[in-house]
Amino acid sequence: MANSTTNQSMRLEVFRFSPEEDQEPKPRFQTYEVPFRKDWVVLDALNYVKDQMDGSLSFRWSCRMGVCGSCGMMINGVPKLSCAAFLRDYYPNPIRVEPLANFPVLRDLVFQLDSFIEKLKSIQPWIVRKEEKPISEGEYLQTPAEHARYKDFSMCINCMLCYAACPVVGLEPDFLGPAAIALAQRYNFDSRDQGRAGRQEIVASHEGIWQCTFVGECSAVCPKHVDPAGAIQQAKVASTVDWFKEVLWPWGAKR
Amino acid sequence: MESHEHDVLIIGGGGAGLRAAIELAESYPQLRVAVISKVYPMRSHTVAAEGGAAAVIKANDSLDRHAYDTVSGSDWLGDQDVIEAFVKEAPGEMIQMEHWGCPWSREPDGHVAVRPFGGMAIERTWFAADKTGFHMLHTLYQTALKHGATKWYNEFFVSKLLVEEGRCQGAAAIELLTGQVHAILAKAIIMCTGGAGRLFPFTTNGAIKTGDGMGLAYQAGVPLKDLEFVQYHPTGLPGTGILITEAARGEGGLLVNKDGYRYLQDYGLGPPEPWPRLRAMELGPRDRLSQAFMQEDAKGKTIPGPYGSVVHLDLRHLGEKKIDKKLPFVRELAKNYAGIDPVHDPIPVRPVVHYCMGGIDTDIQGATVIPGLFAAGECACVSLNGANRLGSNSLTELLVFGKRAARSAAQFSLDHPGIATAQLKSQAEQEQQRISSQFIRKQGGTERIATLRTELNKIMEAGAGIYRTEESLQKACSAIAVLKERFRNIVLDDRSVSFNTELITALELNFMLDVGQALTHSARRRTESRGSHQRTDYPARDDKKFLKHSLAYKTDGEPRIDYKDVVITRWPPGERVYGK
């Protein structure tokens, strides 16, 4: 391996948990001494542990370039993609690696994410139209300006760092959450979509946007600059305007 | 033994698998459809594709030109009936993606935009900035979620295909959460499991690209076709192998050697012009560009670096505005993983393994030689891409052949209503026993998985890299045989059943060894140079002997290599000409 002239090392303190041990869940931390390489990320160090030291350490990863969203973990208490957290930013101090917060832990760094998938499904993340255009008539036209309206919200890689950063998710597990609402907005703002009214029942519910207290940490940790906090506040404004319109113009057309 | 019955089972939840799932849900709503994926579908490696997906759209383009570009790009090894069907169905599939919400980049008037790409005579590569695969995968997954009846087996690893009475009727799959093997049965099975880039040490591919599906089909008796053709993408980051999309060259990026010289003109791809000229220079086909790098390297004209030598991909002349608009992800990747900002500095790049042209042998409808077993996407070899794939053809391939395989599988399942449940469950039970005794409860063993895997990577790179010889391939074949023996001696640290990812890496390594063995043997037998398979001892293309697909069959010893003819319809074999 290149770059191996250095003998420097550093410590990883990794959360371990196995559901098979005993009746009581007994999580613990295990310390590993790994080589320090200046272009390694935490994921490289974890893979070193798994390959050379302890094959029983379980964690999710795949693309190692920040686009698949598999490797989200708490790195020194901050939700990060482990493929984007460079060892050199922590060296020589030890790094504490834990599973993403606000999700149940299945094993070591692997967490249960089915609740997230359910939330994603609930906001109808697909194009809804009263009438479909036949394929033979070609594409729906969409100007660059129309595309820009939803572009940022379409960048979500489903890494769930925002759910780990949001204290509301921790306190109220049924909260729809930043990524799901941002995805709803992605479709709501897509000029080809006509499904906003159908999404409102879930999005503008108590477990939807109204449970958000605008802590703003979701947008701070998002590795793709989706700005879910912005998506939620914009939805709050739009829903409030809707309400006023309904009260003042009850006979008007619903969008 | 938990067993489940469906009508059609799709193994793999990437672009091809999801397209197949949607097709079944929409056109055959009466069928019970299930998708098994060893990762949650949005993690599939389709997500990392960047540049774009090709389909004829411009008024001055034609299906014939797309077909010819693909035929010549494949060095005449692509089946022309497949290619003709592909280019014809491509535009409709891309419009369908747009209707499903895929955020294609647009012209100012709102029409879909296209960009130039390697080996294509006319711009026809649809793109979503430089994250096309990401947007396509998420569009497909979200659209698939619309159909509530589809069953999802997320984080289930298929360790064996279940074949009974000569028909494939299901899969034995390990539920990662519990370690239990389930018998997931179906009347038709579609493999959409992707390629095997992780065979090699430097690859754009993510961890999951271990050739599982190829190995599964191979072990079930399906031949693997044209495995020797491995595509090296000319511009990967050194060390990590992270992909820097061909679109960077499509938008005007230049490749220069240590003297700042655009060296591609010395390799039959010139003359150079200041701006990208289609099918020339930096927009030549990937195999020729990767080979040019190797030759420059041999001449000492490349730039040494800590992870091997590189050349420079220069985007500075594009300007910050264009880079941020058309190549924002490239900028982000270069800054994060190469430590340079392409607005100010050239990006260090070198060829890295990217795509497998070869794979599970299928016909034009996606059917394999085993009734009930179908395949689509990178894991399959139809063959669309022949000896070398043109960039942006494979994302479209997922859609066209994902749909085709779905329709074939649906029809098969309607025609074959019976499933031999009892026998299949019994096979799955045996598989559970095998996993337990050979891995979880195994006594003894000394080899670590990572050691063998690293060895395999080294063998593949040295023996079956961009340039191959009889000697290098023969060494590789023997070395892999030794590795397969050593594999019987592996030992796991992890003896648990819940989320045992070490077990999965062991099973993946087993598939990789099989695929690697088939690859090296196929390469050794092909004594010619064609497309991405270059033999310094046989430097010429030999249409008389080798205008054929190689077929590797599993045996108890070395793979048996056979051949079948390439389908030629309208383009008799000619010379591949670029540059002029």
Add this chain to the structure above:
Amino acid sequence: MKSYVRPMPTTWWLRRGSYVFFMLREFTSVFIAAYLVLFLVMIHRLYQGQAAYESFLESLKSPLAIIFHIVALAFALFHTCTWFNLTPKALVIRLGEERLPPAAIIIPNYLAWIVISVIIGWFVLKG
């Protein structure tokens, strides 16, 4: 298979600077509400007549009242500044493909605030 659910302690907000900042911001509502109550009391005293109103004004000169007012003012300013600074998140104004930069939405808020404060201040102080 059982999973492990990590409990969330009541001191969760002490873990990160951004959480503390958030709690302080939310806490400003206590002072805004308290000041509103004080204001209602003042109105009531006015209603009760000259003597009641003047004794109320006297009580405002006590050290406790002054400290309360200083702290409440600080929190009110904090509340206002954080509110203004976050407005661009909720209000997105597009010009073609680009959006108005956040400063273009924040600065008019501050300007309007200053202008209105100056006008009210002039009325209050000249009397």
